[in-house]
Amino acid sequence: MENNRPVRVRFAPSPTGRMHLGSGRTALYNYLLARKTGGTFVLRIEDTDRKRLVPGAEEELIEGMKWLGINFDEGPGIGGPYGPYRQSERKAIYQEYADKLVEAGHAYPCFCTPDRLERMRQEQQKRKEPPHYDRTCRNLSPEEAKRRVEAGEPHVIRFKSPMEGTTTVRDVLRGEITVENRTIDDYILVKTDGFALYHLAATVDDHLMDISHVIRGSEWLPSLPLHVLIHRAFGWVEPEYCHLSVFLKPSGKGKMSKRESADLLKDGYSIYVMDLKELGYLPEAVVNWIALMGWSYDDHTEFFSLKDLVEKFSLEHLNPSPAAINFTKFDHFAGLHVRNLQVEDLAQRMKPFFEKAGYAADLDTLVKIAPIVQERLVTLDEAPDLAGFFFKTEILPAAEELVPAGMTREQALDVARQSLAVLAAAPELTPEAAEAPMRELVEKLGLKAGQVFGLLRVAVTGQKVSPPLFESMMIMGRERVLKQVEQAVRMLEG
RNA sequence: GCCUCCAUCGUCUAGGGGACCAGGACGCAGCCCUUUCAAGGCUAAAACGCGAGUUCGAAUCUCGCUGGAGGCACCA
Known part of the structure; x- marks a missing residue:
């Protein structure tokens, strides 16, 4: 059915609204076929209806394509031998x-x-x-x-x-x-x-x-x-x-309405491409996910980069039946692609999200943090929640959170004091140097690791949930860690 | 109402007459690992819409039904 002659394909949206997943996929498939065959991908703006024109829609569209990595060869802004590329012209x-x-x-x-x-x-x-x-x-x-x-x-x-x-x-x-x-x-x-x-x-x-x-x-x-x-x-x-085929709403009952699209945002999802960027999703994940809604490669391969898709894509494997949008699966792909990133790349991409959350995050520290948050993230937006404490000038846990479940305040105080002594005695606060003596202490006290480490986690990070404790302590530095544990002791005393 | 398209686990899908008491993935449940949260590993439950026909043999081909979706503007 399909030979590999260079194709000339076009993506022809009308600038009457925001770029959504459906248009993203149409653009993607056109792009893939063009790249796969060494052909040409044309962007044509269908703006013959001046009444319905939405200001900024064309810009968002081009921005969205750029974010997804879908570059066109001819079109508005860059021209080409078949122009003009806006129908109004x-x-x-x-x-x-x-x-x-x-x-x-x-x-x-x-x-x-x-x-x-x-x-x-x-x-x-x-x-x-x-x-x-x-x-x-x-x-x-x-x-x-x-x-x-x-x-x-x-x-x-x-x-x-x-x-x-x-x-x-x-x-x-x-x-x-x-x-x-x-x-x-x-x-x-x-x-x-x-x-x-x-x-x-x-x-x-x-x-x-x-x-x-x-x-x-x-x-x-x-x-x-x-x-x-x-x-x-x-x-x-x-x-x-x-x-x-069309994209159906998650229930599979019809297309997504304006109203439903707005409701979606409250759950941290959106069908609009640029919203997904804002929400902290990786463009790689969006591409991978929408590529697989209506197309498949074989019976087991699901992880694809844009480059993989260019190589593997073909019209033969397209599925004509409508597909319901499944954000849960999207999250799965989002996580996979976060984990696939190089550490420096991840650090770079997390930076704006830390800044948006109000943290003065420097790249050097982010590079250290990246490996310990990488497998815990679905979106970049979650990173500041998990690791924002690294950039806080003051970490103040609530006293009652310092007391592990099933322990009295006095017991907790004792654990905190002994932990402080062990940590202070350790030559340096790395996982290698600090974890073993801490585990000895756990054993000596006849407690569970979770109890002691949980207390320390709250003392040091101010959070019940955090990246691995000893890695976090190493990044924070001995001085700050000891200061935090001392603070915890004082809080439990008072 | 009319026209057209579509039809495999809840969802995305593999499958193109015998390799299918139907494979993968997400999710769900259980277990393992474990300092929280994750990640990872293992196990389980879960589908060919219905009815005819063709054929030695049908998830796969044909027809009908049913269901779903899309379209029917001086919109795109």
Whole structure:
């Protein structure tokens, strides 16, 4: 099915909202196929609807792709031989091609008012008919239509779709799909204001930009016959089409709504790519996770870097059925990729999150901390909770937390005093030098390691949960550690 | 309502007529390891939607049903 000839593919989002996981995956698959085949990945902005334009959306989109590591070869900002790459800058091109279609008899001007169309639709609804244009203006003579257009009468351009027969299209994932032509409406190609609508603009651009494979969301599948018909009306050969399954909400019941997306954030999740960055997820994890929603490599390999994916990706292993978003599995991948990082890299990436939490974290210390927090993190955002104490000027545990479960305050005091003596006597506070004498003390006292180390953990870090105790003490330094334990003794005395 | 697509453990999936009393992963439960939290290791429970047909043989092919999803704008 798929050879390895260099493809020309495009990701064609409209800047009408935030970049979500679904668009991220579409961009990713396009990118992967382009890199895999040594082809070209084009970014095209579909901004023909000026009313729905959201300021900053294009910027966030490009930022999101950059964060994920999905770089495009041609597009806004960097240009290319097939530009411009914003459809709003291509208005004249669509007008020209719409005219060609009218001249060739494949399209016609329609003078019906939005008002009339609305009434028509309502009646059709009432009669339980599918909403469609009744083709009134299709029957106008070309002469009359031309005269009214030249008289300046407001009009749209509609596609003259065949009224009988069938149209067969091909989708890479689904094979041949045949539809009855009578179910294909005379869709509007150009609006009254002269702007092209998606169906015309995308089709013309895909041809003009020499796109070989259209990989897009399956919400476009129903309009595929129309797009193919437009290509054919021009006498063009259509590209290969590949419609990706949709992402469903975690319950599997339908697509995610705006409301539900907002609720998600309260649980520390989001379907918006840049939110995930903010939440401390690694882009590597996002890529790995979404790549595997609708694509698989074999029956056991799940950990992939972007580079791995470029090497392994192919259209054959795509799955046509919808996939429910599963954030629990995402967390799993997030953890795997944190653990996969080089220590220096992890330190570097944690830095902004420590700073955001109000800690003046220096890179040298973060490099020391990284190995002991690495296997405990799912997101970078969790790092300051776990290891912020290293940067605190004052660590003040609550006195009652210094008393381990099943122990009296007096017993705890005794343990603290003896621990302090042992630690102070140790040549240095490294795991090698301090752990063995401490364990001897535990044995001598007839206690469990957890009891003694738990007390010390709270005394030294101020936390009940922390990275491994002796490693932490080494990073903190002898002086601070002893000061903390002395403080604990005083607190237990008082 | 109409059109189209989809259908394997709760979820993501492997599977493409015999290798499948269906494999992996997440999660869940239990156990091991253990100074907390993790990580890691082991074990368990857990699926071919239903019905016909084709075939010596069907999770795999065909049809029907059911269920789910998407689409039906002077949005993309």
